[in-house]
Amino acid sequence: MSILYKELSNNATLVGERKEETRTVSMAFAVKVGSADEDDPISGVSHFIEHTLFKGTKDRNAFEIKEPIERIGGSLNAYTGRISTVYYAKVPDTYSHEALDILFDLISSPRFEESAIELERGVILEEIASAEDDPYDRIYDMTIQKVWDRDFGRPILGYDSTVKVLTREDISNFYEHKYIADRAIFAVTGNYGDSLIDRAQEKLLSLQKNNKETSPTKSPVISKEPLWIVEKRKDLQQVHLLLTKGAPGRRNRDDFEAFKVFNILFGSGMSSILFHNIREELGMVYNINSEFVSYTESGAFMINASTNPKNLDDLIGSLENELHRIVEKGVSQAQFNYGTERLRGKLLMSTEGTLSTLSRFLDDVVICGRPDSLETLIEKIDDLTIEELNNIARKYLSGSWNVSLLLPKNMPDSSFVARHGFSI
Numbered sequence: 001m002s003i004l005y006k007e008l009s010n011n012a013t014l015v016g017e018r019k020e021e022t023r024t025v026s027m028a029f030a031v032k033v034g035s036a037d038e039d040d041p042i043s044g045v046s047h048f049i050e051h052t053l054f055k056g057t058k059d060r061n062a063f064e065i066k067e068p069i070e071r072i073g074g075s076l077n078a079y080t081g082r083i084s085t086v087y088y089a090k091v092p093d094t095y096s097h098e099a100l101d102i103l104f105d106l107i108s109s110p111r112f113e114e115s116a117i118e119l120e121r122g123v124i125l126e127e128i129a130s131a132e133d134d135p136y137d138r139i140y141d142m143t144i145q146k147v148w149d150r151d152f153g154r155p156i157l158g159y160d161s162t163v164k165v166l167t168r169e170d171i172s173n174f175y176e177h178k179y180i181a182d183r184a185i186f187a188v189t190g191n192y193g194d195s196l197i198d199r200a201q202e203k204l205l206s207l208q209k210n211n212k213e214t215s216p217t218k219s220p221v222i223s224k225e226p227l228w229i230v231e232k233r234k235d236l237q238q239v240h241l242l243l244t245k246g247a248p249g250r251r252n253r254d255d256f257e258a259f260k261v262f263n264i265l266f267g268s269g270m271s272s273i274l275f276h277n278i279r280e281e282l283g284m285v286y287n288i289n290s291e292f293v294s295y296t297e298s299g300a301f302m303i304n305a306s307t308n309p310k311n312l313d314d315l316i317g318s319l320e321n322e323l324h325r326i327v328e329k330g331v332s333q334a335q336f337n338y339g340t341e342r343l344r345g346k347l348l349m350s351t352e353g354t355l356s357t358l359s360r361f362l363d364d365v366v367i368c369g370r371p372d373s374l375e376t377l378i379e380k381i382d383d384l385t386i387e388e389l390n391n392i393a394r395k396y397l398s399g400s401w402n403v404s405l406l407l408p409k410n411m412p413d414s415s416f417v418a419r420h421g422f423s424i
Contacts, residue, residue, distance in 0.1 A: 003361075004197065005370050010181035012204040015361050015371060016188040016197065019354060025096040025190035026354035027200075028088035029107045030362050032183040035158075036082040036151040036218050038174075044124070044158015045174045047080040048117075048166055051124060053087070054078070055116035058109040062116075065106060069099055076102075080156055083218055083295070084366045090355050093191040100196060104203045107179060112172055121163060128157050135240045135406055136304065138231075143242050143404040146229050147300070152220035181207035187361045190354040219297035222246040226400035226422070234409035238306045241315065242404040243422060247292055247299035247396055250368050256294060257380045258392040259301070263292035264346075265331060265339030267303065273326075273335060274303070278318055284311040296367055301396065309411050316403075316422065323424045327397050330390035339389075344381050347374060397424050 004016040034046050055062050069076045074091035076099075087107055091099045131137040145153040157163075184207055186200045248255035267274045267290025274288045288305040307315050331339075350356040351374060364371035372380075401422040 003371060003373055006201070008181075008201065008204055010205055010207060010209040012181040012184040012186070012207060013365060014186050014197070014201055014204060015365055016192070017357060017361070018192060019190050019351075019357075022191050022354055023093050024090055024354050025093050025099070025188060025192050025196075026088065026090040026358040027096070027100060027103065027186070027188040027190075027192075028086050028358055028362060029103050030084050030086040030185040030187065030366060031107065031179055032084050032185070032366055033178040034080055034082045034084050035154050035156045036220075037178065038151075038154065040150075040154075041162065042166060042170050042174065043154050043162040044156075045166060045170060046085055046178075047157055048120065048124060048163065049110075049171055049175055049179075050078050050080045050085050050087075051120040052112060052117055052171065053106050053110050055120065056111040056113065057105045058111055059105060060102070065102060069095075069102060074099065082152055082156060082220075084362070086362060088355075088358065096188075096190075096192050096196050097199060100199060100203070104200075108203075108207065110175065112168055112175075114168055117168055117171065121166070124157065124163050125160060128155075128160055128163065131155075131157060133235075135236065135238075135306070138233075139240045139242045139304075139404050139406045140302075142231055142406075143229055143244055143302075143402065146227050146404075147223050147244050147402050149221040151218065177210070181205075181209045185362065185365055187358055187365065189357040189361065219249055219295040220300070222298060222300065223402065227402045227404075229402065229404040230407065231405070232407045232409045232411070236406065236408040239309050239312045239408070239411070240306045240406035241304070241312070243303040243319065244402040244404070245301050245396065245399070247294060247301040248392075249297040249299050250294050251296050254388070255392050255395070256299075258384055258389045259292060259294075259299075259396060261336075261339040261343055261381065261384060262331075262389055262393050263290055263301070264343045265335050266290050266326075269342060271338055273322060273331075274305075277322060278305070278315070282314075282318060284308075284315055284318070294367075309408060312405075320422065320424065323397050326390075327394050327424055331386070331393070333386060336386040336389060340381050340384065344378055347377055347381075399423065 006014040038045055066076055069089055072092060072095050074089060076089045078087040087103055089099045089103055141155050186204055248259050250256050266272060278288050279285050285305045285307050291302045293300050361371045403422045
């Protein structure tokens with residue numbers, strides 16, 4: 001099935017893939033703006049706008065935005081990232097036009113009432129507090145703030161201090177400058193007709209174009225010097241560890257495609273290297289995984305684990321050994337096959353759902369521009385050789401890593417301060 005991709009005269013983008021075998025339609029309006037586009041005094045404003053838009057438009061109150069979609073069994077939601085904010089819905093195919101109208105109304109005609117802003121301010125402050133309490137969220141945020149440059153290092157939710165003082169004027173001005181045609185994307189997958197595309201195009205073309213406003217595709221700048229980031233908390237029983245290193249950006253297509261497969265075989269699933277060798281064979285962790293985050297020019301590779309304080313040195317040593325082995329000897333043919341087959345299978349299974357296909361499209365369009373077809377993605381996996389993957393793994397795993405530790409308050413420093421870094 002071919003992918004519909006159109007760049008409109010006002011620079012808005014429309015992308016879609018028809019799936020006539022389904023009875024659902026998933027769609028989204030995305031805006032290429034997020035926390036990396038903010039200034040320090042208004043950190044968190046993109047996420048604040050996402051919350052506040054659901055409180056009412058000029059034609060609909062909050063109940064009238066959500067109830068029509070949920071009443072017919074559909075879902076409506078949104079999320080904010082570092083370079084995009086996405087508003088999406090999944091509905092029966094018979095309700096696609098109504099969902100389109102609601103989504104477009106949501107992003108194009110906000111009310112921004114003071115009472116709604118104050119209500120959501122309290123909700124977001126609770127969300128920030130919840131993220132601070134969650135060990136994984138906390139170690140991730142404290143790492144990103146140090147490892148990436150200031151724009152990408154800001155937390156998506158903003159800081160408690162900035163969210164408390166954001167004004168209606170701050171919110172409205174940011175919205176007016178960023179929610180424009182130049183940054184707008186409409187994506188749709190499922191059993192839709194040509195009339196839905198025509199309707200979406202008409203709505204996109206009604207958005208104002210701002211010739212003075214550019215929407216560059218940003219990438220984080222990774223710290224060149226290895227960092228040792230430590231925080232102690234009295235409410236912890238376990239040590240939480242996050243290792244990070246620079247990884248390929250998407251513009252470096254060969255490296256990016258190979259590293260995607262490496263991440264899968266190394267830290268995805270119970271049959272991955274990390275889970276099998278560290279948890280199953282050594283029994284020193286409950287959760288352990290790897291994550292590969294990639295933007296246009298650069299990315300980050302992360303290894304996340306938690307363990308009993310007495311196991312910390314053994315865990316770090318075991319991770320060093322696993323990475324050293326890969327750099328020196330490469331992955332085995334069986335591990336390579338696991339990575340390629342798992343990634344291929346996950347891509348094929350993602351086509352079963354319209355929402356998963358929609359997410360992939362949006363990710364590609366926001367970061368890279370035109371999305372790849374499923375056939376192209378499968379072909380890239382099939383063309384990859386074990387020699388290519390091992391060369392790419394060696395290239396990006398070698399050298400010094402950033403180490404982040406979230407520790408129990410009473411844990412003695414001697415177990416980690418004496419170390420001289422993590423290097424492969």
